[in-house]
Structures are given as C-alpha cells and as structure tokens.
Amino acid sequence: MCNLGIGEFHLEYGRRLRDYRNAKRAQNGLQFDLMTKMSNLSIIIPTFQEAANLEQLVTRISQTLADSNLIFEILIVDDDSRDGTDALIANLAELGLPVRLILRKNERGLSSAVIRGFDEAQGSTLICMDADLSHPPEAIPDLLNALDQPGVDFVIGSRYVGGAGTDDEWGLFRRANSYAATALARPFTMARDPLSGYFAMRRSQYRMCDSLSPLGYKIGLELIVKCNCRNVAEVPIHFAQRRCGSSKLTLKQQWLYLRHIARLARYKLARRS
Numbered sequence: 001m002c003n004l005g006i007g008e009f010h011l012e013y014g015r016r017l018r019d020y021r022n023a024k025r026a027q028n029g030l031q032f033d034l035m036t037k038m039s040n041l042s043i044i045i046p047t048f049q050e051a052a053n054l055e056q057l058v059t060r061i062s063q064t065l066a067d068s069n070l071i072f073e074i075l076i077v078d079d080d081s082r083d084g085t086d087a088l089i090a091n092l093a094e095l096g097l098p099v100r101l102i103l104r105k106n107e108r109g110l111s112s113a114v115i116r117g118f119d120e121a122q123g124s125t126l127i128c129m130d131a132d133l134s135h136p137p138e139a140i141p142d143l144l145n146a147l148d149q150p151g152v153d154f155v156i157g158s159r160y161v162g163g164a165g166t167d168d169e170w171g172l173f174r175r176a177n178s179y180a181a182t183a184l185a186r187p188f189t190m191a192r193d194p195l196s197g198y199f200a201m202r203r204s205q206y207r208m209c210d211s212l213s214p215l216g217y218k219i220g221l222e223l224i225v226k227c228n229c230r231n232v233a234e235v236p237i238h239f240a241q242r243r244c245g246s247s248k249l250t251l252k253q254q255w256l257y258l259r260h261i262a263r264l265a266r267y268k269l270a271r272r273s
Contacts, residue, residue: 041072041144042123046113050131051083052244058092058099060137068141073122074099077113111214111222118206127200128219129157132242135198142235143200153205154229156191156220157198157237164236184261185221188268191232194221198237205229215263216256225264
C-alpha cells in the first residue's frame with residue numbers, strides 16, 4: 001500500500017476501512033465506529049495555518065500504520081486558521097481516513113492545543129508531532145516500540161542521538177539556538193533532545209500529571225517534568241526542513257521559553273521544600 005499515490009491511497013484505505021467495519025458488524029452484530037471506539041493510539045497534531053501540509057501528513061501517517069493491528073485516530077487541533085483546514089479534514093474523513101478536527105475559536109498556542117488534544121484523545125498511547133512535515137511519520141513504529149520497553153515513561157523522536165540528523169538547510173544560527181535552549185533544560189532531564197515536539201507517552205502517565213501551565217511551544221519538557229517521567233527514551237529521526245507555510249519560531253517564543261524555564265525551576269524547588 002505504501003507505493004500508492006496519495007489519491008490512490010485514499011481510495012484503497014477507504015475500501016479497507018469499510019471492509020474492516022463490515023467485518024466487525026458481522027462478527028459482533030453491533031454498529032462499529034472507528035472514531036468513537038477506544039483507540040490504541042491517538043496522534044495529536046496542533047495546527048495554525050498548516051493546510052498546505054496536512055493532506056500529505058495525514059496520508060503518510062495512515063500509510064505507515066495501515067498494515068498494523070492498531071486502531072488509531074489522528075486529531076488535528078486547529079487554532080481557527082481559516083485557511084481551508086476544516087474543509088480539508090472533512091474531505092479526508094469522508095474518504096475514510098481516521099482523522100478529525102478539534103477547532104479552537106478563542107484559544108491560541110501550540111502547548112494548550114496539545115493539552116486539548118490529549119484531553120480529548122481516546123487512545124491508550126498518545127503521540128504529539130508537528131504539522132510542518134519536519135517530523136517523519138515513518139518513525140511512529142519506532143516510538144511505539146521504545147515506549148513498550150519495560151520502565152520507559154516517555155519517548156522522544158530525537159535529532160541528537162546516534163543515527164539522527166537534520167536537513168542541510170538547517171542553518172548554523174538555528175542549530176546554535178537549539179543547542180542553547182537544550183542546555184537550559186538540562187537541570188530537568190538528561191535527555192539529549194528534550195525540546196523535540198515529537199514524542200510519545202501513555203495516557204495513564206498523562207493522567208498523573210500535576211497541573212500543567214506551559215508557556216510557548218515546549219510542551220514536551222513540561223510533560224516530562226510535571227508527569228514525573230523518570231525514564232525517557234530517545235529514538236533517532238531525520239528532522240526535515242519545512243517546505244510549506246511559515247515557521248512559528250519568533251523572538252516572542254524564545255522569551256516565553258525563558259519564562260517557562262523559570263516557572264519549571266520554581267515548580268521543582270517548591271516540590272523539594
């Protein structure tokens with residue numbers, strides 16, 4: 001199936017999904033709805049004006065998982081982009097792909113969007129990834145396999161472990177900025193890439209989190225700290241350069257990250273006292 005084009009894949013995936021539902025109805029004598037049944041896996045994707053990337057992203061996720069035994073859902077949490085995201089997701093769902101839209105009208109921000117998605121997710125396992133195609137969906141099985149290892153609480157799709165890499169277009173300034181930000185996170189975790197937006201955790205672990213109050217985009221670090229994730233695993237990914245849309249990394253986001261680090265430091269000190 002992975003050799004099919006996007007249009008062919010949609011048709012083939014829809015056919016296989018209908019066959020699966022019909023088989024379940026025949027087996028159980030019940031109506032079977034993939035989107036309301038408890039899923040094995042929920043993939044949460046926060047978006048703002050990312051419509052140009054979403055068809056390819058949803059298709060690649062579905063291709064990656066099509067032949068697995070997983071029941072999965074893809075949750076697009078959109079901050080009222082008004083760029084056609086709603087129509088696109090409706091069309092993909094109509095074709096049979098397991099995707100649905102959570103539209104936020106009066107809220108903004110990646111971290112709070114991820115929290116909203118995690119709160120509404122049905123899966124026993126939660127994955128967060130970016131919408132800009134920088135995170136390879138083909139690495140999802142590696143994240144799941146790592147999370148399945150004894151004692152692992154949290155898994156990062158990492159740019160900074162053996163076998164990982166980034167596109168050549170990733171400039172020196174961005175690399176230096178990333179390394180500096182990672183160094184600031186060192187008091188909270190020894191993970192090599194704790195600021196990656198590509199990560200997996202169990203919903204049971206998420207439900208044990210203390211009150212979440214992230215600032216900016218680095219929700220993964222917030223979850224590692226507030227959910228008391230002691231054993232963090234990392235799997236290598238190739239981090240791709242964005243091809244469509246514009247980066248959301250601004251000076252404001254960098255300032256919010258510094259405030260976030262200070263807030264996490266106060267949280268850790270309060271817990272020790």
